Amino acid sequence: MKIVSMVCPNCGASLHVDADQNNLTCNYCGNSLYVDDEVKHIQYDNAEETGYQFEKGRQRAQAEAFGVNQQTARMNFGQPPNKRKTWLWVLGWICIFPVPLTILMVRNQKLNKSVKIGIIAAAWIIYLLIALSGGGSGDNKDTSKLNTESSTVEQTTDESAIDNFIADINKSEDINLEYVEDFIPSDEEGEHYRTEFRLYAWKNSTGKSYKYGDSTVDIIISSGGVIQRIYMDGATLEQCENMIRYASSLLDSTATESDIQEAVDYVDEYKAANGYYYGKLGLIVLGHGDRGYEFMLKHGL
Secondary structure, three states, X not given: OOEEEEEOOOOOOEEEEEOOOOEEEOOOOOOXXXXXXXXXXXHHHXXXXXXXXXXXXXXXXXXXXXXHHHHHHHHHHOOOHHHOOHHHHHHHHXXXXXXXXXXXXXHOOXXXXXXXXXXXXXXXXXXXXXXXXXXXXXXXXXXXXXXXXXXXXXXXXXXXXXXXXXXXXXXXXXXXXXXXXEEOOOOOOOOOOOHHHHOHHHOOOEEEEEEEOOEEEEEEEOOOOOEEEEEEEEEOHHHHHHHHHHHHHHHOOOOOHHHHHHHHHHHHHHOOEXXXXXXXXXXXXXXXXXXXXXXXXXXXX
């Protein structure tokens, strides 16, 4: 038996009747009704569409209700629920990154077991190395202090080396350098300033000034304690030759006696030397006998 739903045209009541029954009476108002084939046809044809629309409407209502709930969650918490724990994961990666990595590796079904173990082991090793390196900050302070003390010792040793250099020069009968003062080569206001001292190479250098007879001798020392250059102002030609003869071997141990003598002979013959090189040394002698000579002996070619 097939049942057809219809509405009483008199009172509007909902009626359920047998599809094979043509005459019926409304149970609510007593009105007699005639059910023809057209009514049955409409009921049967629309049954599937009605069911489809009903189910579609039900699903839409659920979706709308879910959307309202999502919107409410955003209003209450300021962000979607699935993102609320993002900062926790970031903090975990920064502070204890092997833990979340281990969890991800265990849950990952695409990687084989050996690869997972390798990644997890590497992560923990890196984490432990970082932790151990951070714990050694106190040791670094001690090392820094030790380096400072070592630097002081080196400076003292370098100072002794300069004193030894002057002592060796003064052993000769021809040279006697008398200490005058220390100076800073890069000081543009200083009386010992020279044009080349404006370069960065002289920034941390120090200088010591001496008297050699009537001439001035300026010795430039690098931050590492190495004698870089020897200058003489107003020197005689003999003083220039003596400085070449006695200072060359002290500045450059590779300079042979033959090299040094050739440099002395060259200056004696030409009364000048502009860019004369021997061993690892460079020599400049410019000027005139009456006015005195400008002398420069440098190391480090």
